[in-house]
Amino acid sequence: MRKGLRDLVGGVGDGEPSSSSKRKNVYPPIEAFWLPPAEAAPVEAKGSRGLSSKLLQPLKFRRSSEKRRSLKMAMEGKHDPKEEEAVDALREMLFLDCQLPPKFNDYHTLLRFLRMRDFDRPAAKEMFLKFIKWREEFRTDAISKEFKFEEREEVKKCYPHGFHGVDRYGRPIYIERLGMVDLNTLLQVTTLERFVKYHVSEQEKTLSIRYPACSIQAKKHIASTTSILDVGGVGMANFSKPARYLFTEIQKIDSNYYPETLHQLFIINAGSGFKILWKALSAFLDARTLAKIHVFGHNYVQELRVIIDPSNLPSFLGGNCVCSEYGGCLSSDRGPWNNPDILALLQVISSADEACDYDEEESGLASEDAWLDNRKIQALEEALAETKTKIEALETALEDTKVILREVTQYIDDLRT
Structure with a gap:
């Protein structure tokens, strides 16, 4: 393994030791055990329609059903x-x-x-x-359905960020350019509370749309994000009170309520000012998150290209993409989650899942009632068995008492005679 890749896996760029070098329980990527299962011959479900009725279905319908099942297996x-x-x-x-x-x-x-x-x-x-x-x-469900972030484009001008493409494995790529953030302007076009709600709505979209769409395109389960944080020009002056609030609030939400959705975070263009700031920031992060973070100076392009194909990497990060038709890569939201064919297929799968979920929920309620009834019956049977054991013990004691009484009676009769 060449030196650059070794740094990427376990340390900080430019030969410096990582702040996250302490021993930790680090698991393989969360998708590691979720590879597509080996193909097997379909098994006729008990009580399902026979072969003759299936043959009566239109060929196109049968093929589309098989495709959905195959994709569903890959996604699962x-x-x-x-x-x-x-x-x-x-x-x-x-x-x-x-x-x-x-x-x-x-x-x-x-x-x-x-x-x-x-x-x-x-x-x-x-x-x-x-x-x-x-x-x-x-009210997370209401936010994902009702929250409208009309100031999105204005926010992106003073806080450049966004999803752009996928890495070589198929995970979505998220990019932020912290060195270009103008916090004063940000607070003029939105509030910190609204920005946090916007962040939550994006997390919900990633779980419900981005990951499933990436899974369909990659034909394997995708469940985490590769992130890039450009910190060129960032120093202690950037860590103001509003900035600290935003960082800690978002970090708390992501760590506590969206766990294990970060695959790796690449911090690039880290200068001496950021490295001082990093010591303070890392105190807010748990050990598992720190183990996924890799800090680089200005020599990062080759390391990113190991993980990301240049066609999915913006030109300002050493890639080939400019997304000029969208006004720049961070405004494009480019990815399989915007592919109409994938979205249509995702909608079909989602509708089928909702129907299954409804049936399962209905049967689940019945199952829960039956489970509770069974628990009551089991408790009564246990109480009955315990009572039976006590009765048997009492009967044994009664028989012993009868024997003793007979012996005492015989003894008294002997004394009288």
């Missing part, structure tokens, strides 16, 4: 047996407490919380419950 990925066991255990814990909304009952969501807590199930459960409470208090 292969489950690691040990991780699936942990997910099932966490799911049961939450179900017993009636704290498992159907929307977040899926394998991948629960696995993210388990991984964030090193598979400590009670800790993952506590984190998940806080996540559900936060969503209710912050």
Whole structure:
């Protein structure tokens, strides 16, 4: 492995030691166990329609159904047996407490919380419950549906940021140019509270649209983002009180409520001023996040090209893309999530999932009632068995008492005679 790539994997550019070099529990990329499963012959479901009825379906419909199933399998990925066991255990814990909304009952969501807590199930459960409470208090569902950030374009002029393309694995790329942020202008065109809501709405879009669209294009499960932070010109003067609030609030939200969605973060153009600032910033980050961050000076282009094809890398980062028709790469939101064909297919899959979720929710309610009834029956059976054991013990004691009484009676009769 050449030197540059070694630095990328485990350290800071320009030969400096990383601030995150302490030992940590670092797992493989979150998609590592979610590779497409090996193709297998379809198994006829019990009670499903026979071959003759399937042959009566139009060929185009059958092919489209098979394509959807194939894509769905690729998007879902292969489950690691040990991780699936942990997910099932966490799911049961939450179900017993009636704290498992159907929307977040899926394998991948629960696995993210388990991984964030090193598979400590009670800790993952506590984190998940806080996540559900936060969503209710912050009204996250309403934000993703109703929140309109009309000042988006004005904000991007004074805070350049945005999604642009995918890395070589297929993950979405997110870019920020912190050295070009004009915080005073930002606070004139929006408020910190609205910017935080905007950030949450973008996170929701990434989970619900960007990752699934990337999964369809890559034909494998995509569940995390590759991020690039250009900090050229950033120093202590940039770390004002509003900047500290924005950084800590967004970091808290991402770490606590969108865990395990960062694949890697590349901090580039780090000068001496930023390196001083980094010591203060890193104190706000957990060890797992720090392990994913790689800091580089000005020699970063070749390192980024190892991870990202030049066609997906903006020209200002050493790539070939300019997105002139959109007014620049950070205004384009370029990616498979804007491909009409992928979005149409995603809508079909989503509609089918919603229908299945509705059926599962209805059957789930019935199952929950049946489960509670079974628990009551089980409790009664246990109480009955315990009572039966006590009765048998009393009967044995009664028989022993009868024997003793007969012996005492015989003894008294002997004395009388």
